[in-house]
Amino acid sequence: MNSDLLTILLPTLALTGWALLLLLVDLWIPREHKGITAVLAAAGLAAALGLTLSQGRLPAMTDSTVMVISDGYALFLDVLFLASGLAGVALAHEYLKRANIANGEYYALLLFSVAGMMLMAHAYNLILIFLALELLSIPLYILSGINRPRLESEESALKYFLLGAFSSGFVLYGTALIYGATARTDLPGIFAALQSAPVNPVIFILGAVLLLVGLAYKVSAVPFHMWTPDVYEGAPTPVTGFMAVAVKAAGFAVLGRILMAAFPTVGKDLTPILWALAALTMLVGNLAAITQKSIKRMLAYSSIAHAGYLLMALVPFSNRLVNSDVQASLLFYLVAYALTGLGAWAVVTALEKQNGDGLKLEDYAGLGKSHPWLALAMTVFMLSFTGIPLTLGFWGKFYLFRTAIEGGFTLLAVIGVVTSLISAYYYLRVLMYMYMRAGSPSVERAPWLQVTAVAAALAVVLISFIPNVLLNLAGNSLLLLP
Amino acid sequence: MIPLAYYIALSAVMFTLGVVGVILRRNALVVFMSLELMFNAANLAFMAFASYYQALSGQMFVIFVMAVAAAEVAVGLALMVAIFKAKKAVDVDEMSSLKG
Numbered sequence: 001m002n003s004d005l006l007t008i009l010l011p012t013l014a015l016t017g018w019a020l021l022l023l024l025v026d027l028w029i030p031r032e033h034k035g036i037t038a039v040l041a042a043a044g045l046a047a048a049l050g051l052t053l054s055q056g057r058l059p060a061m062t063d064s065t066v067m068v069i070s071d072g073y074a075l076f077l078d079v080l081f082l083a084s085g086l087a088g089v090a091l092a093h094e095y096l097k098r099a100n101i102a103n104g105e106y107y108a109l110l111l112f113s114v115a116g117m118m119l120m121a122h123a124y125n126l127i128l129i130f131l132a133l134e135l136l137s138i139p140l141y142i143l144s145g146i147n148r149p150r151l152e153s154e155e156s157a158l159k160y161f162l163l164g165a166f167s168s169g170f171v172l173y174g175t176a177l178i179y180g181a182t183a184r185t186d187l188p189g190i191f192a193a194l195q196s197a198p199v200n201p202v203i204f205i206l207g208a209v210l211l212l213v214g215l216a217y218k219v220s221a222v223p224f225h226m227w228t229p230d231v232y233e234g235a236p237t238p239v240t241g242f243m244a245v246a247v248k249a250a251g252f253a254v255l256g257r258i259l260m261a262a263f264p265t266v267g268k269d270l271t272p273i274l275w276a277l278a279a280l281t282m283l284v285g286n287l288a289a290i291t292q293k294s295i296k297r298m299l300a301y302s303s304i305a306h307a308g309y310l311l312m313a314l315v316p317f318s319n320r321l322v323n324s325d326v327q328a329s330l331l332f333y334l335v336a337y338a339l340t341g342l343g344a345w346a347v348v349t350a351l352e353k354q355n356g357d358g359l360k361l362e363d364y365a366g367l368g369k370s371h372p373w374l375a376l377a378m379t380v381f382m383l384s385f386t387g388i389p390l391t392l393g394f395w396g397k398f399y400l401f402r403t404a405i406e407g408g409f410t411l412l413a414v415i416g417v418v419t420s421l422i423s424a425y426y427y428l429r430v431l432m433y434m435y436m437r438a439g440s441p442s443v444e445r446a447p448w449l450q451v452t453a454v455a456a457a458l459a460v461v462l463i464s465f466i467p468n469v470l471l472n473l474a475g476n477s478l479l480l481l482p
Numbered sequence: 483m484i485p486l487a488y489y490i491a492l493s494a495v496m497f498t499l500g501v502v503g504v505i506l507r508r509n510a511l512v513v514f515m516s517l518e519l520m521f522n523a524a525n526l527a528f529m530a531f532a533s534y535y536q537a538l539s540g541q542m543f544v545i546f547v548m549a550v551a552a553a554e555v556a557v558g559l560a561l562m563v564a565i566f567k568a569k570k571a572v573d574v575d576e577m578s579s580l581k582g
Binding site: 130134141154155158168176177179 | 527
């Protein structure tokens with residue numbers, strides 16, 4: 001056992017161990033006091049966050065077996081995952097009580113999933129990437145079905161499971177073919193093999209494309225997005241919020257890592273595929289969102305659209321000149337999207353009723369009068385999703401488009417701007433319902449949800465005044481290149 | 483000695499059959515079997531390449547993949563039992579309570 005491995009994985013291991021303990025301790029916590037489990041889970045996440053932050057000064061390094069890596073990129077994403085996990089706990093606690101599914105397993109599974117995401121950010125070997133992907137997915141299959149015996153929740157879980165395993169199969173077969181072509185599975189090894197040894201190009205490109213398809217399923221890029229609206233609608237709302245934000249971030253974390261660390265030399269083969277994926281995802285996601293009546297489905301399509309914008313950041317991945325901008329704008333947008341998304345899902349969770357009603361757009365009518373603070377927060381999130389100035393979403397899109405143009409993909413940036421204009425229609429429609437229609441929405445009394453929503457809204461607005469600080473932080477969190 | 487290409491061809495056929503099965507079959511259990519076929523196609527490819535390169539790493543991965551596949555079976559079958567209790571069927575076409 002070498003000590004580097006332990007150092008790099010310490011926060012992840014601590015979180016996993018804590019989750020295992022939590023599973024045990026939860027047995028002694030009575031059903032009406034599951035709040036204790038929630039607090040314990042939050043404490044574990046906070047402790048792992050502290051450990052991660054304490055590693056901020058460590059130099060970038062890999063262990064001797066080249067399985068894991070620790071660099072600024074991974075640590076930045078760790079903080080994002082742990083913060084999303086904390087929000088996931090805050091979103092869930094009152095919702096679970098309300099829906100009468102206050103099980104302690106929820107929190108343990110959430111922690112396992114976060115541990116899987118952290119492992120994704122640190123993985124430096126395709127086989128570990130596969131294992132991390134499964135560690136993050138399997139708990140989520142169960143979480144989406146945790147609202148048993150409601151049929152929607154069970155069906156969403158089975159759909160997510162079948163499609164998730166399908167995509168894992170692609171990732172695995174892609175890995176096998178890449179292993180066959182290069183005899184390596186560690187990312188720097190693949191990079192080196194591509195430069196020196198004669199590599200069978202057909203097998204390698206086929207493997208890389210299969211890997212890309214598998215990951216495109218995970219981040220729900222068009223045309224691999226069909227499962228997303230159904231799964232997001234059927235899963236319990238806090239789980240959906242966590243999936244929409246953290247799983248997407250984890251998928252992009254690993255996509256960025258693989259593309260930039262292992263595949264830069266095959267850029268001319270992969271860039272057109274990524275270009276088409278990004279353009280299609282932006283167009284289809286935004287256009288399909290227009291017709292949705294349920295806010296959950298609308299936000300599901302909106303998350304597909306945002307996957308398109310994030311993919312745009314990765315299109316110029318093989319251009320070493322704009323490499324640092326690619327990383328910085330990707331990480332910046334992930335933070336902007338996470339804050340906005342978690343806040344918006346917190347509002348949706350607060351308005352959902354015990355029987356699962358309260359998710360239609362009409363249910364938001366009159367929210368501006370009856371709950372001005374919640375409506376104001378939702379306004380901030382919708383504006384940030386659209387990319388209107390004075391919100392973090394604006395800067396996120398600004399940096400993305402700038403990166404695309406620097407990389408020479410002006411048409412893609414134009415598609416991005418046009419689809420953002422289209423998206424204004426369905427985001428602003430929510431505002432129209434909240435402020436201009438009369439109605440009496442019922443909001444559940446849920447202090448933690450409101451704290452999460454207001455805090456996220458404040459962060460979205462305040463950080464937009466100092467975008468450079470966050471961008472520099474993201475830009476300095478460099479990915480270690482081989 | 484059987485040439486490497488035969489193994490890879492067989493694994494490609496298995497993988498394709500798995501993909502086609504997932505897309506075309508409607509019974510969730512059969513879909514599940516097709517998924518296993520995809521995983522095992524990858525396992526076969528890993529084993530063939532490992533013996534071709536005389537490297538142990540490929541064989542090690544197969545063990546990992548088997549463990550992961552077993553974990554997925556546990557979750558997947560539990561989900562199917564839960565749905566079967568409610569609907570007395572596991573046909574994916576009948577899962578229509580979620581439509582926009």
